[in-house]
Amino acid sequence: MSDAGVHAADLGRRRLSARRYISWVALLTVATVAAFAMLRPSLAHAIRETLGLERPPLQSPQSFYAARVAPIFDQHCRSCHGPGRQKAKLRLDSLGAALRGGKHGAVIAPGNPGGSGLVQRIALPAGSERLMPPSSLSPLAPDDVTVIKLWIAAGASGVQPLSAFSTAPKPVAQVTILAVDPKVLAAERAPVDGPLQALQRRFPYVIDYEARSSARLELNASRLGRSFGDREFAAFAPVVASIVRVDLSGTAVGEASTQALLAMTNLRTLRLVGVHAGPSLAAALASMRERGIRVYADTP
Amino acid sequence: MQTPLKLVRVWDLPVRVFHWSLVLLVLCSWVSAENGLLRVHLWSGLALLTLLVFRIIWGFVGSSTARFSQFVRSPRQALEYLRATKRGEGQLHAGHNPAGGWMVLALLTVLSLQAMTGLFSNDGIRFFGPLAARISAALSDRLTTLHGTIFNVILTFVWLHIVAVLYYRYVRAENLVAPMINGSKPDAMLPAGPPPKLVAVRWALLCLVFAVLLVWWILKP
Numbered sequence: 001m002s003d004a005g006v007h008a009a010d011l012g013r014r015r016l017s018a019r020r021y022i023s024w025v026a027l028l029t030v031a032t033v034a035a036f037a038m039l040r041p042s043l044a045h046a047i048r049e050t051l052g053l054e055r056p057p058l059q060s061p062q063s064f065y066a067a068r069v070a071p072i073f074d075q076h077c078r079s080c081h082g083p084g085r086q087k088a089k090l091r092l093d094s095l096g097a098a099l100r101g102g103k104h105g106a107v108i109a110p111g112n113p114g115g116s117g118l119v120q121r122i123a124l125p126a127g128s129e130r131l132m133p134p135s136s137l138s139p140l141a142p143d144d145v146t147v148i149k150l151w152i153a154a155g156a157s158g159v160q161p162l163s164a165f166s167t168a169p170k171p172v173a174q175v176t177i178l179a180v181d182p183k184v185l186a187a188e189r190a191p192v193d194g195p196l197q198a199l200q201r202r203f204p205y206v207i208d209y210e211a212r213s214s215a216r217l218e219l220n221a222s223r224l225g226r227s228f229g230d231r232e233f234a235a236f237a238p239v240v241a242s243i244v245r246v247d248l249s250g251t252a253v254g255e256a257s258t259q260a261l262l263a264m265t266n267l268r269t270l271r272l273v274g275v276h277a278g279p280s281l282a283a284a285l286a287s288m289r290e291r292g293i294r295v296y297a298d299t300p
Numbered sequence: 301m302q303t304p305l306k307l308v309r310v311w312d313l314p315v316r317v318f319h320w321s322l323v324l325l326v327l328c329s330w331v332s333a334e335n336g337l338l339r340v341h342l343w344s345g346l347a348l349l350t351l352l353v354f355r356i357i358w359g360f361v362g363s364s365t366a367r368f369s370q371f372v373r374s375p376r377q378a379l380e381y382l383r384a385t386k387r388g389e390g391q392l393h394a395g396h397n398p399a400g401g402w403m404v405l406a407l408l409t410v411l412s413l414q415a416m417t418g419l420f421s422n423d424g425i426r427f428f429g430p431l432a433a434r435i436s437a438a439l440s441d442r443l444t445t446l447h448g449t450i451f452n453v454i455l456t457f458v459w460l461h462i463v464a465v466l467y468y469r470y471v472r473a474e475n476l477v478a479p480m481i482n483g484s485k486p487d488a489m490l491p492a493g494p495p496p497k498l499v500a501v502r503w504a505l506l507c508l509v510f511a512v513l514l515v516w517w518i519l520k521p
C-alpha cells in the first residue's frame with residue numbers, strides 16, 4: 001500500500017511534523033515528572049540532594065538521635081518505612097528521609113511534637129485504626145514514645161548529645177547473647193524435632209524454632225487466614241509446651257481452641273487480632289493477661 | 301469534496317471491551333493500592349488477571365486481528381516498519397502493525413507479571429495475596445517489592461503506548477482510537493485484500509468462562 005491511502009483518510013486535519021511531535025512529547029514528559037516531584041516533596045528533596053543542591057542534615061554518632069531514636073525506628077518502623085517497603089512513601093531509616101516525610105508531606109515538625117504527624121500516630125490508643133506501628137505488629141513501649149517526643153521537642157537534631165536529654169527515660173539494659181553448646185541444644189530439641197518436622201511438612205512456614213540457638217518454638221498462622229481453624233490448630237498439640245509465641249491473627253480459630261491455648265504453659269506472646277473471641281476464649285485471654293502473657297486482641 | 305467513507309469492522313467487540321476494561325482496572329488497581337484499599341485492589345487485580353488469561357486464549361482462537369499469529373512479526377520486520385514510517389512510507393495494517401504487535405506483547409507481559417506477583421504480595425500488616433501463604437514470608441516480601449517496581453514499568457509502557465497512538469493521530473493523521481471504540485476503520489485506511497475475519501461473540505464468552513474457571517482453579521485453597 002502506498003502512502004496515498006493515508007492521505008485519502010486524512011480528514012483535512014493539520015499534521016505535525018514528527019520532530020515537532022517528539023518535542024511536544026518530551027516537554028510534556030518533563031512537565032509531568034516535575035509535577036510529580038512537586039507533589040512528592042520527598043522526591044524533590046532526593047533529586048536536589050543527588051544534584052548537590054541540598055546537604056543531608058548534620059549527624060554525629062554520639063548524638064541522642066543515633067543512640068536512642070534511630071534504634072527505635074530501626075526496630076519498629078524500618079520493615080514498612082525502609083529500604084524494602086516505603087508505605088505512604090515514607091522512610092525512617094535515615095535522618096534526612098525522616099525529616100523529609102512522605103506522601104502527605106512532613107511528619108516531623110522540629111520543636112513541635114504535638115504538631116508532628118509521626119507523634120500523633122504513635123500516641124493513638126491501642127486498637128485504633130491509624131495507630132503506628134499497626135496493631136498487629138509489636139507496639140512501641142511508652143518510653144519509646146517519650147524518647148521520640150523529647151527528641152522532636154528539642155528540635156529533631158542529628159547532633160545534640162545524650163547529655164542534653166537528662167530527663168529522658170533510661171535505656172533498657174542491653175541483652176548479652178550467651179554462646180550455646182550445640183550438644184545441649186540438640187538434647188533440648190530432641191523431643192520436639194520429630195513432631196515439628198511433621199508439622200512443618202503439613203503447614204509450611206508456620207512453625208519454627210524462635211532462633212538458631214533456641215529449643216523454643218514460634219507459631220505464626222496469620223498468613224493462612226481463614227483457612228486455618230480450630231481443627232488445624234489442634235494438630236499442634238504434640239509441641240504446645242515448647243511454643244513461646246503465637247500469632248493467629250485473622251485466622252478462623254475460635255472458642256474450640258480455648259483449651260489448646262491454655263495448654264501452652266510457656267507462652268509469652270499471643271496475637272489474635274481480627275479473631276472473634278466468644279465468652280470462654282475471652283475469659284481465657286483475661287486469665288492469660290493476668291499470668292503476664294502479652295495478649296494482642298480486639299477484645300479489651 | 302469528500303466521498304462518504306466505507307467502514308470495515310477490524311476490532312471485534314471482545315477486544316474492545318477487553319481494552320477499555322483493562323484501562324479502567326489498571327486505574328482502579330492503582331488508586332486502590334495508593335489508598336490502602338486492598339480488598340478493592342485484590343478484586344480489581346483478580347479481574348485483570350482473568351481478562352489477561354482470556355486475552356491470551358483469544359489470541360489463539362479469536363478474530364484474525366486478535367490473533368498473535370497475525371500480528372507478532374520478527375523484530376527485524378518491526379524495525380523495518382518503523383524506518384519506513386519515519387520516511388512516511390509505512391504500510392497500512394487492518395489490525396496491529398508490526399511495531400504495535402510488540403507493544404501489545406510487552407503490555408500483556410508486564411500486566412501479567414504484575415497480577416501474578418500481586419497474588420504472592422503482602423502489605424506487611426494484615427493483608428496477604430491469595431497465594432502468599434504458599435511461599436516463605438521473605439519471598440513474599442521480595443515479590444511485593446517487585447510488584448511495586450513492575451508497576452513503574454507498566455506506567456512507562458502505557459505512556460509510550462499512548463504517545464505512539466497519538467503519533468498516528470497527529471503526525472500521520474490516522475485515527476486509531478475511534479476504531480478501538482467503535483470497531484471500524486474507513487476502508488481507505490486498510491490494505492487491499494479481504495477484510496478481517498471476525499469470530500462470534502459467543503465464542504469469546506466461552507473463553508471468558510474458561511478463564512474464570514482457570515483462575516478459580518489456581519486460587520482454590
Ligand code: HEM
Nearest residue numbers: 315322323326395396397400404407408458465476477480
Ligand atoms: C492503562 C492504560 C492502557 C493499557 C494497559 C492499554 C493496553 C493496550 C493493549 C494490551 C492493546 C492491544 C489490544 C488487543 O489487541 O487486545 C492496546 C491497543 C490499543 N490501545 Fe491501549 N492501553 C491503555 C490505554 C490506552 C489509551 C488511553 C488509548 C487512547 C488514547 C489507547 C488506545 C489504543 C489503541 C488505539 C489500540 C490499538 C492499536 C492499534 O491499532 O494497533 N490505549 N492497548
Ligand code: HEM
Nearest residue numbers: 326329333342345346348415418419421422423429448451
Ligand atoms: C492479582 C491481584 C493483586 C494482588 C493480590 C495485589 C496485592 C498487592 C499488595 C499486597 C500490595 C502492597 C500494598 C501495600 O504495601 O500497602 C500491592 C501494591 C500495589 N499494587 Fe497490587 N496486587 C494485585 C494486582 C495488581 C495490579 C493488576 C496492579 C496494576 C496494574 C497493581 C498495582 C499495585 C500498585 C501500584 C501497588 C503500590 C506499590 C507501592 O506502593 O510500591 N496490583 N498490591
